[in-house]
Amino acid sequence: MTPAGDQQVLNELRGTILRMVYHAREGHIPSAFSVVDILYTLYRYCLRVDPAHPDREDRDYFLLSKGHSGTALYPVLAHFGFFEADSLLQYCKPGSRFGGHPDALKVPGVEICSGSLGHGIAMGVGLGLGLRLKNITKKVVVLVGDGEMEEGSFWESIMMARNTGLTNLIVIADCNNSQGYSHPFDFIRILQSFDWATAEVNGHDVEALEATLRPLIHGPLTSPTFVAARTRKGHGIARFVGEHAWHRRTPTESELRECLEELK
Amino acid sequence: MRSQFARTILDVGLSDPRLTVLVGDIGAFGLRDFARQCPGRFFNIGIREQAMTGAAAGMALAGFIPVVHSITPFVVERCFEQIKDDFGYHRLNGNIVSVGGGIDYAALGCTHHSYSDIAMLRSIPGSRVFSLGSPIEVDTLFREAYAVPGTLNYFRLGGRPHGFPIEASDLKIGRGIKIREGRHVSLATMGPLLGFACQAADELAVRDVSAEILYFPTVKPFDRELLRSSAEKTRRIVIIEDHSVNGGLADEVRQAIEGSETSVRIKALGIQDQFLRDYGSFDHLAGVAGIDAPAILRAVAGLGLP
Numbered sequence: 271m272t273p274a275g276d277q278q279v280l281n282e283l284r285g286t287i288l289r290m291v292y293h294a295r296e297g298h299i300p301s302a303f304s305v306v307d308i309l310y311t312l313y314r315y316c317l318r319v320d321p322a323h324p325d326r327e328d329r330d331y332f333l334l335s336k337g338h339s340g341t342a343l344y345p346v347l348a349h350f351g352f353f354e355a356d357s358l359l360q361y362c363k364p365g366s367r368f369g370g371h372p373d374a375l376k377v378p379g380v381e382i383c384s385g386s387l388g389h390g391i392a393m394g395v396g397l398g399l400g401l402r403l404k405n406i407t408k409k410v411v412v413l414v415g416d417g418e419m420e421e422g423s424f425w426e427s428i429m430m431a432r433n434t435g436l437t438n439l440i441v442i443a444d445c446n447n448s449q450g451y452s453h454p455f456d457f458i459r460i461l462q463s464f465d466w467a468t469a470e471v472n473g474h475d476v477e478a479l480e481a482t483l484r485p486l487i488h489g490p491l492t493s494p495t496f497v498a499a500r501t502r503k504g505h506g507i508a509r510f511v512g513e514h515a516w517h518r519r520t521p522t523e524s525e526l527r528e529c530l531e532e533l534k
Numbered sequence: 535m536r537s538q539f540a541r542t543i544l545d546v547g548l549s550d551p552r553l554t555v556l557v558g559d560i561g562a563f564g565l566r567d568f569a570r571q572c573p574g575r576f577f578n579i580g581i582r583e584q585a586m587t588g589a590a591a592g593m594a595l596a597g598f599i600p601v602v603h604s605i606t607p608f609v610v611e612r613c614f615e616q617i618k619d620d621f622g623y624h625r626l627n628g629n630i631v632s633v634g635g636g637i638d639y640a641a642l643g644c645t646h647h648s649y650s651d652i653a654m655l656r657s658i659p660g661s662r663v664f665s666l667g668s669p670i671e672v673d674t675l676f677r678e679a680y681a682v683p684g685t686l687n688y689f690r691l692g693g694r695p696h697g698f699p700i701e702a703s704d705l706k707i708g709r710g711i712k713i714r715e716g717r718h719v720s721l722a723t724m725g726p727l728l729g730f731a732c733q734a735a736d737e738l739a740v741r742d743v744s745a746e747i748l749y750f751p752t753v754k755p756f757d758r759e760l761l762r763s764s765a766e767k768t769r770r771i772v773i774i775e776d777h778s779v780n781g782g783l784a785d786e787v788r789q790a791i792e793g794s795e796t797s798v799r800i801k802a803l804g805i806q807d808q809f810l811r812d813y814g815s816f817d818h819l820a821g822v823a824g825i826d827a828p829a830i831l832r833a834v835a836g837l838g839l840p
Binding site: 327374375381382383385386388389391392393394395396397398399400401403404422423426427429430433434 | 554574575577579580582584585586587588589590591592593594595596597598600615616619620623624625
């Protein structure tokens with residue numbers, strides 16, 4: 271279950287995402303709706319970060335590897351006070367900090383510049399190794415897409431993390447099964463065979479997400495850990511779910527109005 | 535060159551705890567002293583060059599200064615996007631050190647050649663590119679360059695030292711070296727090919743042609759001033775590089791004289807639009823590519839000199 275208070279915030283966040291994309295005529299709404307509950311839960315209940323000091327070294331590091339979901343990350347960071355929300359509607363406009371894929375050099379709280387797939391997990395491994403060398407006991411959390419897991423560099427990184435004995439890396443996979451042509455690989459079984467710890471969770475249930483992720487992030491781990499978050503692309507607006515045409519479509523004015531109504 | 539690299543990073547690593555070294559299986563044995571004496575900061579990542587490069591960038595995010603090392607095609611061409619995005623776009627300080635650039639692995643076929651590495655690394659905004667031909671260059675330039683914040687450095691270690699004595703005091707980032715004064719033609723080169731340039735200049739001297747030799751351990755940022763002053767004098771340049779004629783030293787030379795008042799005749803010797811599919815020694819393949827001393831003499835003749 272998602273508590274009513276959280277659900278209200280999530281509806282507002284989805285509304286902000288819709289308005290951002292509507293004004294920019296650019297962006298990936300369904301991908302953002304797939305991960306926004308995960309992002310919200312992480313920043314609300316799990317990550318030990320300080321919006322006033324986003325660069326403090328002793329923090330949990332959240333790396334959004336599927337950069338096309340940056341559309342969801344910006345409003346979540348704004349909601350938790352990393353920056354003012356009022357500039358979000360400049361998304362993808364000239365001079366804006368907020369692009370179609372996030373730029374870590376521009377946006378407080380964004381840890382990496384992502385966009386090309388299969389990069390974030392390798393950077394997360396290196397960051398984890400660096401934190402280990404510095405005896406910083408916080409965690410590195412990387413959000414990838416299940417489509418992203420087709421990249422070879424993803425699997426290189428899975429083995430690299432195991433070989434280096436990392437115990438501070440958590441990879442959450444946004445498993446929205448939108449790669450319709452892919453064989454339905456059993457990633458849990460595969461990751462277990464790589465000697466990763468695994469967990470599975472409903473990626474739209476804030477309580478379940480918190481119950482799964484918070485102990486992993488706050489507690490000691492004995493191996494790198496993979497969490498399959500079962501999600502639906504476009505979750506929250508009926509017309510988006512299962513409709514690939516919406517992957518990079520922007521709503522018309524009347525569609526925007528109807529969607530915002532549906533979120534009330 | 536490689537053993538000098540091992541000595542240099544060991545020495546730097548002992549005094550700078552930020553230095554980490556990542557290898558893709560290749561080079562693990564040669565760098566064993568660093569691994570032993572800088573415990574915890576040496577990572578044999580395995581045959582995973584893309585992940586290795588990304589992980590190195592991650593270490594840089596954590597405040598370390600990574601050195602990534604393998605054979606040129608694997609540590610540059612294979613993982614170019616990680617170099618571009620994870621280091622370049624993030625403006626992270628890191629060091630890529632490769633062996634086997636150009637045709638150093640002459641007998642191993644084109645998978646093990648790399649004629650594009652310098653072009654690729656030059657194209658990363660803010661990068662610096664070094665093509666080195668003797669141990670003292672490795673030691674001096676690595677120490678000067680490796681820790682500049684926000685800078686990605688690429689060091690191509692030549693397979694065969696050129697044998698010409700270089701003074702440490704002449705080695706500075708971005709500075710070329712005038713190896714020999716001349717009046718009639720400028721020979722601009724880098725890395726091990728300095729040896730061929732010296733051979734050719736000796737032969738030209740017998741014919742009363744005075745060749746000026748310019749040597750560029752730093753390809754980017756390029757010493758345009760040195761090149762221009764030489765070109766204004768000789769009006770003829772032959773570029774000799776163990777790299778594609780596209781995007782490497784020849785490109786820097788052309789940019790340096792772009793817009794110059796003086797008209798300069800240029801001949802670029804490098805890998806033309808071809809794969810060098812033959813096998814044999816470095817000298818043999820250099821002959822096939824047309825970058826050895828006889829090729830330099832032919833190029834000079836082509837510019838109207840004896």
